[in-house]
Amino acid sequence: MNTFLQVLTNGIMLGSLFAIVAVGLTLIFGIVKVVNFAHGEFLMVGMYLTYVLTTWMGIHPFATVILVAPALFLLGAVTQRFLIQPLMSADDDHIQIFATVGLSTALINLALLVFGADIASTPASGLRTPLQLGPVRLLSGQVAILVASIAVVVVLQLFLSRTQTGRAIRAVAQNRAAAQLMGINVNWIYILTFGIGAACVGVASVLIAPLYPTSSGIGTYFVLTAFVVVVLGGLGSIGGAFAGAMIIGLIDSFAGFYIGSDLREVAVFGVFLLILILKPSGLFSSRLNLSHVSP
Amino acid sequence: MTDISTTSPRSQAASNGWMLKAIPLAAILASLVLIPVIVGNQFVYHIFITICIFAALSTAWNIVGGFAGQLSLGHAIFYGIGAYTGVILMNMGISPWIGMFAGAAIAVLAAVIISYPCFRLHGPFFALATIAFLEVFRVLALHWRELTGGATGLMIPLQIGWEWMVFRDRLPQLLIAFGLLLLTLAVAWWIRSHRIGFYLVATRERESAALAAGVGTVRVRLAAVAVSAALTAFVGTFHAMYLTFIEPAAMFSLQMSIQIAMFALIGGLGTVFGPLLGAVLLVPISELARAWLGAHALGLHGFVYGVVLMLVVLFMPNGLMGLISRFTKQRRERGVLAGTIAASAATPDARQRAPIGADVMRVEHLQKHFGGLHVTNDVGFTLREGEILGLIGPNGAGKTTVFNMISGFLKPDSGSVTVRAADGSWQSPTTPGDFATIGVGRTFQIVQPFAAMTVEENIMVGAFHRYSDVEEAREVARETAERMGLGPWLDAEARGLTIGGLKRLEVARVMAMKPRILLLDEVMAGINQTDVRRAIDLMKSIRDSGVSIVAIEHVMQAVMSLSDRVIVLNSGKIIAQGEPREVVKDPVVVEAYLGKEFIDAQA
Numbered sequence: 001m002n003t004f005l006q007v008l009t010n011g012i013m014l015g016s017l018f019a020i021v022a023v024g025l026t027l028i029f030g031i032v033k034v035v036n037f038a039h040g041e042f043l044m045v046g047m048y049l050t051y052v053l054t055t056w057m058g059i060h061p062f063a064t065v066i067l068v069a070p071a072l073f074l075l076g077a078v079t080q081r082f083l084i085q086p087l088m089s090a091d092d093d094h095i096q097i098f099a100t101v102g103l104s105t106a107l108i109n110l111a112l113l114v115f116g117a118d119i120a121s122t123p124a125s126g127l128r129t130p131l132q133l134g135p136v137r138l139l140s141g142q143v144a145i146l147v148a149s150i151a152v153v154v155v156l157q158l159f160l161s162r163t164q165t166g167r168a169i170r171a172v173a174q175n176r177a178a179a180q181l182m183g184i185n186v187n188w189i190y191i192l193t194f195g196i197g198a199a200c201v202g203v204a205s206v207l208i209a210p211l212y213p214t215s216s217g218i219g220t221y222f223v224l225t226a227f228v229v230v231v232l233g234g235l236g237s238i239g240g241a242f243a244g245a246m247i248i249g250l251i252d253s254f255a256g257f258y259i260g261s262d263l264r265e266v267a268v269f270g271v272f273l274l275i276l277i278l279k280p281s282g283l284f285s286s287r288l289n290l291s292h293v294s295p
Numbered sequence: 296m297t298d299i300s301t302t303s304p305r306s307q308a309a310s311n312g313w314m315l316k317a318i319p320l321a322a323i324l325a326s327l328v329l330i331p332v333i334v335g336n337q338f339v340y341h342i343f344i345t346i347c348i349f350a351a352l353s354t355a356w357n358i359v360g361g362f363a364g365q366l367s368l369g370h371a372i373f374y375g376i377g378a379y380t381g382v383i384l385m386n387m388g389i390s391p392w393i394g395m396f397a398g399a400a401i402a403v404l405a406a407v408i409i410s411y412p413c414f415r416l417h418g419p420f421f422a423l424a425t426i427a428f429l430e431v432f433r434v435l436a437l438h439w440r441e442l443t444g445g446a447t448g449l450m451i452p453l454q455i456g457w458e459w460m461v462f463r464d465r466l467p468q469l470l471i472a473f474g475l476l477l478l479t480l481a482v483a484w485w486i487r488s489h490r491i492g493f494y495l496v497a498t499r500e501r502e503s504a505a506l507a508a509g510v511g512t513v514r515v516r517l518a519a520v521a522v523s524a525a526l527t528a529f530v531g532t533f534h535a536m537y538l539t540f541i542e543p544a545a546m547f548s549l550q551m552s553i554q555i556a557m558f559a560l561i562g563g564l565g566t567v568f569g570p571l572l573g574a575v576l577l578v579p580i581s582e583l584a585r586a587w588l589g590a591h592a593l594g595l596h597g598f599v600y601g602v603v604l605m606l607v608v609l610f611m612p613n614g615l616m617g618l619i620s621r622f623t624k625q626r627r628e629r630g631v632l633a634g635t636i637a638a639s640a641a642t643p644d645a646r647q648r649a650p651i652g653a654d655v656m657r658v659e660h661l662q663k664h665f666g667g668l669h670v671t672n673d674v675g676f677t678l679r680e681g682e683i684l685g686l687i688g689p690n691g692a693g694k695t696t697v698f699n700m701i702s703g704f705l706k707p708d709s710g711s712v713t714v715r716a717a718d719g720s721w722q723s724p725t726t727p728g729d730f731a732t733i734g735v736g737r738t739f740q741i742v743q744p745f746a747a748m749t750v751e752e753n754i755m756v757g758a759f760h761r762y763s764d765v766e767e768a769r770e771v772a773r774e775t776a777e778r779m780g781l782g783p784w785l786d787a788e789a790r791g792l793t794i795g796g797l798k799r800l801e802v803a804r805v806m807a808m809k810p811r812i813l814l815l816d817e818v819m820a821g822i823n824q825t826d827v828r829r830a831i832d833l834m835k836s837i838r839d840s841g842v843s844i845v846a847i848e849h850v851m852q853a854v855m856s857l858s859d860r861v862i863v864l865n866s867g868k869i870i871a872q873g874e875p876r877e878v879v880k881d882p883v884v885v886e887a888y889l890g891k892e893f894i895d896a897q898a
Binding site: 035083086087090092093094095096097098099101102103104105106107108109110111112113116117216220224227228231260262263265266269270272273276277280 | 360364366368412413415416417418419420422423424426427428430431434435437438549550553556557560564593594595596597598600601602603604605607608609612
């Protein structure tokens with residue numbers, strides 16, 4: 001029973017990790033309607049930034065968020081403005097896919113060039129301290145991720161539903177042309193959204209860096225799961241992404257324990273393929289109207 | 296009906312363009328073998344073998360990713376299957392020459408099983424699904440250690456000679472790689488220049504229009520995937536023998552899949568020789584960077600690749616081949632336009648009209664609901680041979696829904712559609728393909744051109760329904776184009792036509808199928824008066840050749856002068872039918888169109 005609880009807890013912790021990575025992806029996916037294949041590399045950039053700031057300047061990893069999140073916002077905004085925006089009107093979606101795939105390839109290899117193939121370990125700063133909660137053990141850094149992922153989801157939901165800008169973003173997502181006619185600067189909304197999506201990854205990277213060693217390939221590891229989460233949760237649905245992340249976290253954790261740790265990915269991607277093929281709109285109906293981007 | 300004299304300067308120009316491409320192509324291919332043989336350096340051999348391998352992989356990928364437009368980022372699956380099958384069988388004492396066919400067979404099986412459910416997915420979702428499958432294969436290859444050696448990988452046994460595909464010399468390896476490249480190029484060229492290639496591009500451009508033209512869209516794409524997978528597996532087997540060592544991370548690698556697709560994009564997606572060009576330009580960069588800069592520049596070539604990829608999509612999305620064809624086309628068009636400005640308008644045949652014959656289509660008790668909306672309520676009618684039946688009604692009356700049900704695009708909730716086949720038997724087709732086979736052709740209210748194809752190629756897709764030979768289909772397409780007044784635009788891309796031109800193209804494509812029943816959905820909406828008159832003449836001449844027509848039309852002038860009978864649909868129900876003159880006087884019809892107040896005012 002204790003083992004079961006431990007596996008369950010691990011699943012929830014893993015789920016919150018996936019959630020915080022996937023939230024930004026689903027936002028970009030749902031509003032700009034672009035699949036950002038470079039999302040994982042944004043995470044990698046954020047983690048390297050955290051590593052550099054903590055090791056060179058000795059700042060606590062969490063404190064670097066005040067620099068990392070804006071830096072990632074800028075990276076996202078620049079990506080949208082100079083890479084995606086010129087391609088928004090391309091009638092062939094190959095083009096946008098190749099654009100972000102190109103960005104992803106360039107960033108991975110840039111990291112290899114700058115940091116080499118060795119892994120970079122951000123100082124744990126007490127975040128790898130185990131906590132004993134009744135029968136289960138977990139790390140304080142994991143609890144921070146859980147808390148932060150819930151906070152990010154709540155803040156984003158409030159922002160989208162309560163603020164004027166948030167409403168404008170939702171309007172653009174529902175009908176680009178109509179929003180434009182209402183005087184919304186659509187291109188600016190896209191840049192903003194891409195920036196916010198990337199800034200979410202910035203927050204994620206600050207939380208993840210002390211727990212996972214950074215390498216140039218770390219993005220690929222996380223982003224594939226993030227895609228699974230986003231499709232599972234319904235494109236553009238932030239709450240859905242959170243729920244989807246929890247499900248995938250639990251599947252990963254239980255499959256790893258009961259089937260075999262090397263087959264966890266088969267279970268996760270198996271679920272992904274089933275969802276894509278059987279119910280491509282995701283398990284949870286999306287709050288944003290995305291009928292025209294559904295697969 | 297074909298005017299031979301108008302086609303000859305075109306074909307001459309086309310053959311010039313062909314020569315313009317053939318010579319550099321032959322030069323590139325020849326230099327792939329000659330340069331390493333002349334230089335004789337081991338490293339140069341290695342670069343050129345790698346070029347051939349990647350060019351072949353990329354060409355094979357392009358059959359799916361380019362022609363069919365299914366962006367696979369999991370093609371390393373088939374490469375890996377080829378490699379593993381070859382090595383595993385070789386370790387059992389079976390020659391890789393046999394192993395490569397075994398690998399291809401397994402790859403084809405995997406390709407069909409993977410692709411069939413994924414064809415419903417488009418764009419990024421298809422790409423994501425293929426990546427997911429790739430990950431599954433990689434993890435499974437790591438897991439089944441007894442078979443694959445797991446993470447430690449597999450070595451090939453040291454058996455040298457032609458029968459083992461393993462050599463001390465580089466030359467035989469180069470020849471095999473080059474042979475594989477030629478094979479892939481030949482297959483890609485064959486596909487692109489035959490019916491299946493047209494079908495693939497048509498499916499990529501407009502799936503519904505392709506269905507209406509009788510294309511088995513799933514079948515042709517499965518065929519493309521199967522061929523592509525087999526070729527990729529061939530290359531995989533050989534590459535494994537060349538590398539002498541394989542491991543899951545290298546064989547089932549996402550980076551590799553991306554690279555294969557990237558060469559095709561940079562060279563020119565969907566072109567036969569683009570992938571070759573992309574590989575010839577980019578492979579040396581990475582190999583040289585790896586050799587000269589070594590570990591210092593870890594990631595440098597990848598970084599260059601990524602940047603080049605972004606620049607290409609931003610500034611030349613049609614790739615190198617796009618640049619080349621823009622250059623050659625300019626030269627060609629100047630020659631063509633001068634001779635053919637005098638457009639030949641459609642001339643109605645002076646033939647006598649055939650009498651209206653027996654029933655050819657029976658529509659009975661069609662019902663259709665969309666949620667709570669009852670869009671078709673007990674619609675039934677018959678269509679007779681050589682008859683023009685007008686289908687009119689206000690917006691939202693359900694006309695197009697009826698069309699979709701009598702062409703197989705929508706399944707009625709209840710009711711039946713039966714069509715008399717050419718042999719006189721009555722059949723109940725259900726899919727768009729069935730309808731096309733039995734001789735029902737349709738147009739779409741919102742025109743659905745295959746935008747990236749020329750006018751001629753658009754019409755050929757229809758013509759292929761009856762003629763499998765390319766030249767025959769081309770002949771029929773030209774004839775049809777002349778008849779529709781599209782003759783001067785045969786070589787123009789469909790996306791450049793005006794709305795009137797697109798409507799005519801829509802009709803031309805379906806006419807080239809030589810249908811016995813023609814369903815025309817608002818072909819006159821939004822075109823000018825001259826074109827309307829021309830269209831009326833055209834419909835008469837089609838009718839006189841014995842084709843039965845159902846036409847949805849809002850242009851009353853056309854409805855009145857053409858229709859033998861008119862059916863008026865309102866809110867999903869037939870509210871009147873009969874001769875045009877009587878129907879328009881029917882107060883129920885007037886009310887449906889103009890409202891009750893109008894009747895009261897007249898009274």
